[in-house]
Amino acid sequence: MLSKEEKIKDILEYHPTRNERKYVARYLWAVYRGKQDVISEMEAFGDNIRRIAYNLYAQERALLFGFTELYFDAGWLKYYEWLERKEIEITPNNAVRFNKIMLAKGVNGKWAYGLHYGFGASGGGWSPSIYDEPYNSEKEALTAALNQMVKYFNEALEKAPGDSFGNYNVKFIKAVLAKCNEMLNPKPVQEQFSLFE
Incomplete structure (x- = not known):
């Protein structure tokens, strides 16, 4: 157990x-003022300032998705299990499969998204997590993900002319953009009328 001076240091x-x-400031205030109730509450989240601050922020984010149970693994707040997960393939013509949107639903019905994207030899991505923006519905999360994908691919298209390493495949980028825009602005389904009704 560290002394007051050691904790402050x-x-x-x-x-x-x-x-x-904000967590570090609150902990410093509590230690400096000797607020044992606050110190005990915060130290339940870790045995040092790094763990306390990280775990408190993780809990704050987890609550946005309705995760209220606390689980620790080796001193760190454990990742939560989503109620529902979906993957939507964005790669046109079933080419190399590295463009997709991943959606995840929290306990309270809020959704998050992650992306995996590639422009040629370059790309990036992340999986949905509690650190992502919470959305009220699956559709809202999907729309935000598609808009983000369009933004990334438009930026890649701008970089393509100066690329000499194959990082940006213009034909492929345009095909992915077309697919994203098609998903964002679906064509209305026309009703077929029968002549013999």
């Missing part, structure tokens, strides 16, 4: 992320 030497600063 530990806190002051820690360089928190922007999202952790």
